[in-house]
Structures are given as C-alpha cells and as structure tokens.
Amino acid sequence: MINNAFIFISVSIVLTFLSFLFDKNRTILGLKKGLKMFKGIAIPFLNILILVSLALYFIPQSLIIDYLGAGSGFLGLTIAAIVGSVTLIPGFISYPIAAVLIQQGASYTTVATFMTTLMMVGVITFPLEAKYFGKRVAAIRNIINFMAAVVIGILVGLIL
Amino acid sequence: MKIYLAKHKQYVWLSCYLIATVASFFLGFNPGKEAFSNFTKLFIEMITFIPFLFIIVGLFDVWFPKEKIEKHIGQESGVKGIFLVVILAMLQAGPLYGAFPVAYILYKKGASIKNLFIYLGAFSSLKIPMLGIEIGYLGINFTLVRTLVSLPLFIAVGYFMEWYLKNRNFKVNQI
Numbered sequence: 001m002i003n004n005a006f007i008f009i010s011v012s013i014v015l016t017f018l019s020f021l022f023d024k025n026r027t028i029l030g031l032k033k034g035l036k037m038f039k040g041i042a043i044p045f046l047n048i049l050i051l052v053s054l055a056l057y058f059i060p061q062s063l064i065i066d067y068l069g070a071g072s073g074f075l076g077l078t079i080a081a082i083v084g085s086v087t088l089i090p091g092f093i094s095y096p097i098a099a100v101l102i103q104q105g106a107s108y109t110t111v112a113t114f115m116t117t118l119m120m121v122g123v124i125t126f127p128l129e130a131k132y133f134g135k136r137v138a139a140i141r142n143i144i145n146f147m148a149a150v151v152i153g154i155l156v157g158l159i160l
Numbered sequence: 161m162k163i164y165l166a167k168h169k170q171y172v173w174l175s176c177y178l179i180a181t182v183a184s185f186f187l188g189f190n191p192g193k194e195a196f197s198n199f200t201k202l203f204i205e206m207i208t209f210i211p212f213l214f215i216i217v218g219l220f221d222v223w224f225p226k227e228k229i230e231k232h233i234g235q236e237s238g239v240k241g242i243f244l245v246v247i248l249a250m251l252q253a254g255p256l257y258g259a260f261p262v263a264y265i266l267y268k269k270g271a272s273i274k275n276l277f278i279y280l281g282a283f284s285s286l287k288i289p290m291l292g293i294e295i296g297y298l299g300i301n302f303t304l305v306r307t308l309v310s311l312p313l314f315i316a317v318g319y320f321m322e323w324y325l326k327n328r329n330f331k332v333n334q335i
Contacts, residue, residue, distance in 0.1 A: 004296055005208035012212040019219050026222050034218020037253070037289075038211050043170045049206060050177045053198035057191055090255055091290050095297040096202060102298070111298075112306055119284040125257045131335045132260045137325065141277065144320060145284075148313045155309045160302065 041092055048093045052100055061104050068106035080110040081150055084117030085142075088124045109157025116149035205297075213292040217253075220288060226251040233271055242315060245275045249282035250291075259283040267332040274322035276332070281314030 019027040068076045089097070098111050121142050122129065129138040181199075184192020229248045233241075245266070252259070259280055266276055286307060294303045 004205075005212075008209040008212040008216075008292075008296065012215040015216055015219050019223065027219070030219040030222035031215060032218070033221050034214040034216070037217060038214040041210075043174065045206065045210070046203075047170065047173050049199060049202040050173070053195050053202055056198045057195045088255075091287075092293050095293045096206070099297040100202075108302065112302075115306075116285060116310065119256065120281065122256055128257050129260060132264060132332055133330075134333075137321075137330060140324065141280070141317075141321065144317050145281070148281075148317055152306065152309050152313055156302070156306050159305050159309070 044090070044093065045096075049096060052096055056100060056104075064101060065105035068101060068110045070107040072107070072110065076107065076110045077113055077150065077153065080114040080153065081117050081146065084114040084149070085121040085146060086123045087118065088122065089118060091119060094118055107157060108160045109153045112156035113149055113153025116152045117146060120145040120149055209296045210293070213289070213296065216292065217289045220251070224251060230265070233266060233269060233275075241272065241275050242278055242318075245271065245279040246282045246286065246311070249279050250286050250288050252283055252287055253289050256280070256284050264332045264334055272322065273325050273330055274318040276318075277321040278314055278318035281317055282311070285310055 016027060016031065019030065066072065067079060072079075094115060098115055101111055101114075102108070123142070126138060126142065129141070132138075133141065181192055181196045183189070184196070226248060229244060229251065233244050233248060249259075252262070262283075263276055263280060266279060271279070291303060291307070294306075
C-alpha cells in the first residue's frame, strides 16, 4: 500500500515537472483538469468506501471464500458473471470492491470475470444500446462479450 | 427544500454515516466502531494514490488530445486501424454507454465494423484512468495479465461481428 502511494506520487511529480519544463500553461490546464475529475468522483467514491466498510463487517469472510473462492468452481464463476452483467457500477468504484474481495479470499478467476462482465456487458443499458445498433446486434454483442468475459476470467485465473 | 435535497443527494448518505459513526463512538457501539476502522483503512488506501492518479490523467489529457487521433480515424485497415481505435479508446473516460455516441461518429467517418467493435471492447476495459486505478488496487501483475488476455479477445470479437454482420445492412443510428 505504501509502495503504491510512493509510485503514484513520484510518477506524478516527475511528469508534472517534465510537463512544466515544456509548457507551463498547458501543465496548469492539465492539473486543473485532473483536479476537476478527482472532485467529480470524490463523493461517490467515499460513499462506496462506506458501503464496502459496512459490508466487510456484516458479510463473513467464510461466505466469500465459499461462494467466490478458489474452490467455488463453476458456481463462483456463474455468480460473478451474472452479478457483473446485471449491475451498473461505475468502473472506478468497482476496484475497491474487487480488492476487498481478493483480500477476503475470492479467486482471481471470479474477480476478473466480475470486473470484465461489469465493463463489457450491460443488461440495464441494453435498451439504450439497442437504439444505436438495433436489438439484434446489441443482443449479440452482449452475448459474445459475456462469453469473452468468462474466457478472460478463466485465463487470468490460470495465469495468476 | 425538495430541490435542495435532490441537488445534494450524494451528501445525504455521507452525512448519515458520519452521524452514525460519531454516535457509535459516544455510545460505545462496537459494530459502528469496527466499520469505521475498516473505512479508515480504505480511505487511507484511496487518498494516498487516487489524487495523484488524476494528476497523471489530467496531464495525459492535455498532451495527447483524443480529438487529434479521432481526426485520423477512418478507413484505415489492418494493424494500423486496430492500433488507432485502441489508442483512441484508451484515452477516453466514463461508462460504456458513453462510448455509443463515439461509435456513431466512427461509423459516420467510415470505420469498419470490426474496428467499431474493437473500439467498444477497448473502451470498456483499457481506458487509461481505469488502468491506473486497477494498478493501484489490484496490482500491476493482475492489470497486465488481464489487459494482455483481454486485447486479443476483443480483436476476435471485432472480427466475429464483422463476419456476422457483413451482408446484413448493419448501421449505427444517431439518437
């Protein structure tokens, strides 16, 4: 964790310095943009951290290990893929959840499947997608991506 | 009052939590205290890298403007076309449904069906701000493996969609 902060802080300092050498105004604009994006996500992010901290207290670790752990097999994969497909959680918010799941004993396969279906398959946004591509194409895209997400999850689990 | 509440809806939950936590400490309510100690750990983890990540993302945004790449996207075929849509997707931010309008623009500019779906795939999981958060939370190994496994699959999905839709009057609608 400290390592993490160290890397991000040093990279951002070095990049800001370099950018400043080349173009002062552009750098200031970039910093402002970054700050604006951070402000935009800060409150939703805090809210999700609260939710995760409560869930950590109420959901026993054994439950996560049983249903999403390395031994959960096909059931764990199915739960992860379906929950990932039907929920609409913004990407940046899903990472703290994923990190906690891994700490609590979920397997890489289930977490990678959950993350990938979350990002690529959208049951809730299907009506909107259908307006752009038509119902049939939107359905095929979601189904193909669902299968791809399961394959990605299994491969990630095998490699890690 | 109603408008005021709607405007500050996102703060309501936060304030309720703060009040409940303060109350837990006063009354010695243990679940509240424990949840708060979980929260502190998560908060420290977040605040020590997310703001810096956004500094990096902001600088990226001004040095590599996505509009410039968008201009170059059109009928390029082969590896160059794939490379360009993937880079364009990586520079974006936001949820997948934000990618559909851009898909329409790409379609109008003559991008192939294959590249359009590769764009959607890359958009969904290779965006730079997301990769930064992923590295912070799940580590560089997880991020690298997931990215390298995902990319060929997205490209395969692109080829499949093109093969399937080739003679079926596929079009992207503007809404």
